[in-house]
Amino acid sequence: xxxxxxxxxxxxxxxxxxxxxxxxxxxxxxxxxxxxxxxxxxxxxxxxxxxxxxxxxxxxxxxxxxxxxxxxxxxxxxxxxxxxxxxxxxxxxxxxxxxxxxxxxxxxxxxxxxxxxxxxxxxxxxxxxxxxxxxxxxxxxxxxxxxxxxxxxxxxxxxxxxxxxxxxxxxxxxxxxxxxxxxxxxxxxxxxxxxxxxxxxxxxxxxxxxxxxxxxxxxxxxxxxxxxxxxxxxxxxxxxx
Amino acid sequence: xxxxxxxxxxxxxxxxxxxxxxxxxxxxxxxxxxxxxxxxxxxxxxxxxxxxxxxxxxxxxxxxxxxxxxxxxxxxxxxxxxxxxxxxxxxxxxxxxxxxxxxxxxxxxxxxxxxxxxxxxxxxxxxxxxxxxxxxxxxxxxxxxxxxxxxxxxxxxxxxxxxxxxxxxxxxxxxxxxxxxxxxxxxxxxxxxxxxxxxxxxxxxxxxxxxxxxxxx
Ligand SMILES: Nc1ncnc2c1ncn2[C@@H]1O[C@H](COP(=O)(O)OP(=O)(O)OP(=O)(O)O)[C@@H](O)[C@H]1O
Ligand SMILES: [Mg+2]
Numbered sequence: 536x537x538x539x540x541x542x543x544x545x546x547x548x549x550x551x552x553x554x555x556x557x558x559x560x561x562x563x564x565x566x567x568x569x570x571x572x573x574x575x576x577x578x579x580x581x582x583x584x585x586x587x588x589x590x591x592x593x594x595x596x597x598x599x600x601x602x603x604x605x606x607x608x609x610x611x612x613x614x615x616x617x618x619x620x621x622x623x624x625x626x627x628x629x630x631x632x633x634x635x636x637x638x639x640x641x642x643x644x645x646x647x648x649x650x651x652x653x654x655x656x657x658x659x660x661x662x663x664x665x666x667x668x669x670x671x672x673x674x675x676x677x678x679x680x681x682x683x684x685x686x687x688x689x690x691x692x693x694x695x696x697x698x699x700x701x702x703x704x705x706x707x708x709x710x711x712x713x714x715x716x717x718x719x720x721x722x723x724x725x726x727x728x729x730x731x732x733x734x735x736x737x738x739x740x741x742x743x744x745x746x747x748x749x750x751x752x753x754x755x756x757x758x759x760x761x762x763x764x765x766x767x768x769x770x771x772x773x774x775x776x
Numbered sequence: 777x778x779x780x781x782x783x784x785x786x787x788x789x790x791x792x793x794x795x796x797x798x799x800x801x802x803x804x805x806x807x808x809x810x811x812x813x814x815x816x817x818x819x820x821x822x823x824x825x826x827x828x829x830x831x832x833x834x835x836x837x838x839x840x841x842x843x844x845x846x847x848x849x850x851x852x853x854x855x856x857x858x859x860x861x862x863x864x865x866x867x868x869x870x871x872x873x874x875x876x877x878x879x880x881x882x883x884x885x886x887x888x889x890x891x892x893x894x895x896x897x898x899x900x901x902x903x904x905x906x907x908x909x910x911x912x913x914x915x916x917x918x919x920x921x922x923x924x925x926x927x928x929x930x931x932x933x934x935x936x937x938x939x940x941x942x943x944x945x946x947x948x949x950x951x952x953x954x955x956x957x958x959x960x961x962x963x964x965x966x967x968x969x970x971x972x973x974x975x976x977x978x979x980x981x982x983x984x985x986x987x988x989x990x991x992x993x
Contacts, residue, residue: 585893612899622894626912635908636898681894688898 536561536692536723537582542591544574544581544747551577552588553747559692564724566734569744570770575727578744579694582725583614596691612640615685619697621677623669623684629656630665633684640688648687655683659713675706679713692723699730729774731759743767779957780964787951790944791968797864797943798930804869805929806922809876810911816881827877834874840935843867847939864936872929879921883914916987923980927973934969944968 537559544552551574559565567575580586582593584600584607593600596613623632633655634648643651656662659679661672669677678698685693695714699707711733718724718737728734734741734755741758743751743766751758751767759775762768780787815827834842846867851857887910895905915922937946944965952961 580893583893583897585896608896608899608901611897614897616894616897618890618894620888620890622888622891624891624895624909624913626916636900639904639908640899640901684894684898 536563536596537725538592538594539578539582540592540594542578542581542588542593544577544586544588544590551747552581554591555747555749557742557749559723559725561691561723562721563739564718564726564737566738566741567725567727567744568729568731568734568741568770568774569750573744574747575744576696579616579696579725579727582694583611583616608640612688613691615688615690615693617678617681617685617693617695617698619701621669621674621681621701623677623680625669628666628668629661629672629680632669632680633687636684637687652683652687655686656680658686658716659683660709673706674702675709678702678706678710682710682713682717686717692725693717695724695726695728697727697729699728731771731775735759743770745770779951779955780960783947783951783955787944787947787964790942790947793861793941793943794930794933797861797868797933797936797941798926800865801868801872801929801933802926804865805872805876808869808873810880812873812877813880813884813914814906814910816877817884831874831877834871835878839867839871839932840938842871843935843939846870860936860939860941863939864933864941868929868933868936872925875925875928876922879918879925880911880914882921883918884910886917887913919987920980920984923976923983927976927980930976931969931973 537557539555539557542552542555543550555574555578557565567578569575577586581588581600582595584605595610598605598610600607600610623629624635627635630649630652633652634643634645637643637648637651638645653662653665656665659682661676661679664672664676664680669680672680682693682698698714699710702710707730711730714724714726714733715737724737726733726738738755741753741755742749743758743762743764745766751762751764753762759771762771812827812831815823816831818824818827843864847858847860847863850863891909892905895909900908934943934945936943937949940946948961948965952958955961
């Protein structure tokens, strides 16, 4: 589904990504963790064509992002993305937030788009908030709307960039539950998170990044119990304490 | 009050011209200003640099010069004298667009990079993101500044008297020339402008309060 081959990226002199290699198969769930500034968000942004990279290649669903003929807009429809700070459109109701892209990009009719949006709101547990504005929702509710908005385009893969790290502790669970639900339905997922409970439960693979490199990769418990590099041990020691 | 009352239809006719000129200046200035604002945040050098040059150039010369210059230079370029109203309207649009453009730029820049990324990540194109996300949010955030600049534009329409446009100040000087009642005539003009602009600034305040309370943005 997603192939990342030897990707390097620089911001001016500063190297953010260094020879990153990774393959995400359809249906796989990959969790990325690592210290702040290690390039996790940048990697997701590159996969979505929101940032250019200077070396290597990223192929999504058989389509190369390096190819100048690739229509990035079409490509992004396949990849849903959820951000740390929700990023809902503040001037639109929850329902409009969700129906905008299906109506404008997929040219769905309003009733059709709204029906689908209501199903999604049902699924993330807040159908009663359809008419509310984002500012009147709690953080957890906003993030669930953001997930519904991404799902409305029926993406083949969902990418999450620290979806719970801006949330109060009591709201983290409600968002994780939605994500676990998605995972169980077989969604392909690429998740940047430090929620190690979530990683243990759903991840097929866990990647540890540091200074733009993938330092270590492993499966579930193995990753936590027998980290190979000292850097990973230190990091896990910090977040699992 | 006799000089005012006797010439009231004539003077108000001039005021109507001010209102019409302001309407053109605002509609054109805000439309062009939106594009200028987008150009000022563009990552494409061939968009950014010309637009920036245009903005910096016009913001550093007085409006009255732009009005004069356009009125006297255009005939040389196109070979015929322009109607003062058309000439003034074009000057205003071109001039005010730089001010509205900077207001929009500030509005666009207050929108986080991730919000724009979120829109793109659902497959929206640049145009769609600008039309449904960037411009509406910028307009809401910028509404008070937009209204303030609109009031300034309205006040400035009287500057068009320098090219002989029959707006209210021009007509007042004509009436004053005949009747010699400067105090009452100019007081009347000042009051009319004051009322319109005061109402405008109240509306601006109202929106500022409203968006603060609703914290929608
Ligand atoms: N537009 C940019 N220009 C220059 N440097 C940037 C830019 N965006 C990010 N960086 C730098 O690139 C590095 C990686 O950033 P990135 O956001 O990918 O890290 P991250 O792993 O997501 O960190 P965090 O956990 O804090 O979100 C950081 O050092 C950051 O300062
Ligand atoms: Mg990040």
